[in-house]
Amino acid sequence: MLDLQILKQLPRETVWEDMVSPLGLLTVLASDNGVHAIAFESDQTEQAKTNLPRAVNHPTINAAVKQLAMYFNGTLKIFDLPLNLRGTDFQKRVWKLLLEIPFGETRTYGDLACALGNAGASQAVGAANGKNPVAIVVPCHRVIGASGHLTGYAGGMEKKKFLLAHEGIIQPTLFG
Numbered sequence: 001m002l003d004l005q006i007l008k009q010l011p012r013e014t015v016w017e018d019m020v021s022p023l024g025l026l027t028v029l030a031s032d033n034g035v036h037a038i039a040f041e042s043d044q045t046e047q048a049k050t051n052l053p054r055a056v057n058h059p060t061i062n063a064a065v066k067q068l069a070m071y072f073n074g075t076l077k078i079f080d081l082p083l084n085l086r087g088t089d090f091q092k093r094v095w096k097l098l099l100e101i102p103f104g105e106t107r108t109y110g111d112l113a114c115a116l117g118n119a120g121a122s123q124a125v126g127a128a129n130g131k132n133p134v135a136i137v138v139p140c141h142r143v144i145g146a147s148g149h150l151t152g153y154a155g156g157m158e159k160k161k162f163l164l165a166h167e168g169i170i171q172p173t174l175f176g
Contacts, residue, residue: 006036006086006087006131006133009086010029010036010037010048010052010086011031011033011036011084013031013032014028014029014030014031014036014056015030015031015052015053015054015055015056015061016028016029016030016048016049016052016053016054016055016061017054017055017058017065018075019065019068019069020068021068021069021072021161022072022166023040023155023162024040024041024067025040025041026038026039026040026041026054026135026136027039027041027045027048027049028061028064028065028068029048030055030058030060030061030064030084031060031084032060033062033082033084034081034082034083034084035060035081035082035083035084035134035137036067036084036085036086036133036134037084037133037134038064038133038134038135038136038137039048039133039135040135040154040155040156040159048062060081060082063081064081064137067080067081067137068130068136068137070176071136072166074166077092077102077103077104078103079109079137081137082148083134083137083138085133085134085138086129086133087128087133088128090124090128091128091131091132092094093116094112094116094125094127094128094129095132095138096172097112097115097116098112098129098132098138098139098140098142098143099138099139101139101142101143103167104167104168104169105142106142106143106144106145106164106169107142107143107144107168108122108124108145108146109122109123109125109126109129109143109145109146109151110142110143110146112125112129113125122141122146125143126143126151126152129143129150130154131154132154135154135155136163140153140154141153141155141159141164142164142167142169150164150170
């Protein structure tokens with residue numbers, strides 16, 4: 001879900017495009033400076049789209065849509081997209097660490113807090129994780145609780161379970 005603060009910070013030249021994915025409609029927002037957000041369908045996403053022009057053959061959007069499609073069909077494990085992330089310095093540091101989590105692996109909030117040099121910052125890491133504007137590409141779905149259990153996901157737990165099963169981290173379930 002798009003954070004309202006992120007929406008207010010988008011550059012004027014931002015454009016958007018929707019793509020259908022196994023997780024439902026995804027909206028990619030980008031400018032020539034990079035991808036600003038990849039968001040699941042929500043009221044905030046719809047609000048952003050009403051204030052911005054739809055992309056017309058935009059190279060950054062086209063690359064993002066192509067790479068997301070490849071990720072979902074199993075032929076891409078590492079995204080190579082220019083990102084233009086807007087957030088606090090702490091959030092950006094957390095998001096940078098998320099980008100270092102390889103496909104098919106997880107980290108805990110505590111792991112990330114330790115990597116930041118502050119073992120007691122697990123909750124702050126969780127809050128920054130929840131504000132990640134670029135779903136899937138910045139893999140916040142790969143962060144789990146200290147017990148090894150799945151924890152919250154801004155897109156919803158079913159989406160997180162799908163992504164982790166897609167990457168072979170958890171077994172897919174047959175019945176929800």
